[in-house]
Amino acid sequence: MxxxxxxxxxxxxxxxxxxxxxxxxxxxxxxxxxxxxxxxxxxxxxxxxxxxxxxxxxxxxxxxxxxxxxxxxxxxxxxxxxxxxxxxxxxxxxxxxxxxxxxxxxxxxxxxxxxxxxxxxxxxxxxxxxxxxxxxxxxxxxxxxxxxxxxxxxxxxxxxxxxxxxxxxxxxxFTSFSEATVYLSKFHKALQNAFEYKIMLLFFRLTVNQVFFQSSEEINSDLATLSAIFPCFSYLNAQKALIAYNMLDYNNAEILFDQILLSDPLRLDDLDTYSNILYVMEKDSKLSFLAQFASKIDKFRPETCCIVANYYSLKFEHEKAIMYYKRALTLNKNCLSAWTLMGHEFVELKNSHAAIESYRRAVDTNNKDFRAWYGLGQAYEVLDMHLYSLYYYQRACSLKPLDKRMWQAIGNCYEKLGETKESVKCYQKALKISTVVDTQLLYKIGTLYEVLNDIKTTYNYMKLCFEEEYNQEVTEDTSKAKLWLARYESQQGNWSFTYKLASDISYGNSNIIEEARALAREARLKLDR
Known part of the structure; x- marks a missing residue:
């Protein structure tokens, strides 16, 4: 037969x-x-x-x-x-x-x-x-x-x-990374005898780490192993770019996407993320070129619609941006980035209810993406519903705990709810995981300790904030910290320190400058007597 x-x-x-x-x-x-x-x-x-x-x-x-x-x-x-x-x-x-x-x-x-x-x-x-x-x-x-x-x-x-x-x-x-790791272990035992099967497990582990926003040596090791086997595979190069994007390294991500465009110019996958990078970097001419380029390849791809929408959003044409996001969703209702970014556009138009609906649909599509949860938190914050906002920020933080923005948002909610001690803990956590010393966080923590009547700790944080002028640059926060120190020294009768601090303030809004000059004049008069 x-x-x-x-x-x-x-x-x-x-x-x-x-x-x-x-x-x-x-x-x-x-x-x-x-x-x-x-x-x-x-x-x-x-x-x-x-x-x-x-x-x-x-x-x-x-x-x-x-x-x-x-x-x-x-x-x-x-x-x-x-x-x-x-x-x-x-x-x-x-x-x-x-x-x-x-x-x-x-x-x-x-x-x-x-x-x-x-x-x-x-x-x-x-x-x-x-x-x-x-x-x-x-x-x-x-x-x-x-x-x-x-x-x-x-x-x-x-x-x-x-x-x-x-x-x-x-x-x-999978609803959590820990759940995914259980199955990774099971696959490792079941597929350990065949090298070609292990390659598929490496691809899966790489994707799991990406989906759950895990940044570890394991993901870099997997990428290096797969890149050695498939040196010209655009998918792997795109993963490198996405890792840089998730780590907020936009310059490196842009370079990697440029290389992908040169090596595989007809590939539209992940170019919507590339357009997000250009949007954040405010490179409107490059984003305009990308929108035209993608439209010539296939104007009926969801990625193309998102790119064009990002271009209109950068031009503050939010209605047109929403139209293209809706077009992307007509083509693919599970297009996560379109739901999330359309929510951002509704926020810009002060349409909080439509924004919340968009973010909810993004969460329904993929509840593992912190951006949709974070967007819900922002939308409820606009409506002054801080308890709701706190819940959604906490969900976002559970998905990306090493992102200081999450902790700052939670700290801000606790502050609005009058939970000052909890707010301080969140801001301190944000400061701890920040890659650079954030003067805004230092000043914020200092002011919260002042609310708690802990003047000694307030003084220490204000001093740390002010001293960052020598390590980084003068900012409005360092000027406000210096002004607080000048007021503190004047209350202690240390007029020489008061004059030195107040007379050195030359950056900030008009209120800061006016108060600094008044303190400097008062200190000068006290010293001349």
């Missing part, structure tokens, strides 16, 4: 965010019955694949309704899954419609049928086939059965570690 050729093997590519490929299945049952079924169903499978490629998913499933080979079962159930997902999207009412606020209201109605059929399959047919296991894991995750879904996806990846889509599905199910 002749088995179908390699060309007859089914290749299925899902066009939604989770790409799932069906290639040569090395772990499929090799018994005679399965081979016979696959042979007799080859024509129907080919027809179903054609319908699938034409996006006629219901027809593809219907053609295979009486087929029982694992290939036919997979394409039938997967077509049903995509068809149900498509209907769910169609039933939702607009990008920021009222119905979108309740994601449980609209669901994939084909999932119960898919789960039932998969669970009725014979044990060997399911547990020895990586593709059916992957699909089973996906629908379990969508049914909120995370624990079992993760176990099923783990089994699928042990059978076929080269299904990158399955790795991404598993990653999306």
């Amino acid at each position: 002749q088995q179908p050729s390699t060309e007859d093997q089914l290749m299925v590519v899902r066009e939604a965010p989770h790409l799932l490929k069906l290639g040569k299945e090395s772990s499929s049952p090799s018994n005679e019955e399965e081979m016979l079924l696959a042979y007799h169903e080859t024509n129907k499978i080919k027809l179903a694949k054609t319908y699938f490629d034409c996006k006629e998913y219901d027809r593809a499933a219907h053609v295979l309704k009486d087929c029982h080979s694992w290939k036919a079962t997979f394409i039938k159930l997967y077509s049903m899954y995509i068809s149900g997902d498509k209907r769910k999207e169609e039933e939702s009412d607009g990008i920021l419609g009222q119905n979108n606020s309740n994601n449980n209201f609209y669901c994939n109605k084909n999932i119960p049928v898919i789960v039932k059929e998969l669970e009725t399959l014979e044990h060997p047919n399911l547990n020895s086939n990586s593709h059916l296991l992957c699909l089973y894991g996906i629908v379990l995750l969508e049914n909120k059965n995370s624990t079992k879904g993760q176990e099923v996806l783990f089994k699928s990846l042990v059978l076929n570690p080269f299904n990158w889509s399955c790795w991404l599905e598993l990653l999306s199910s």
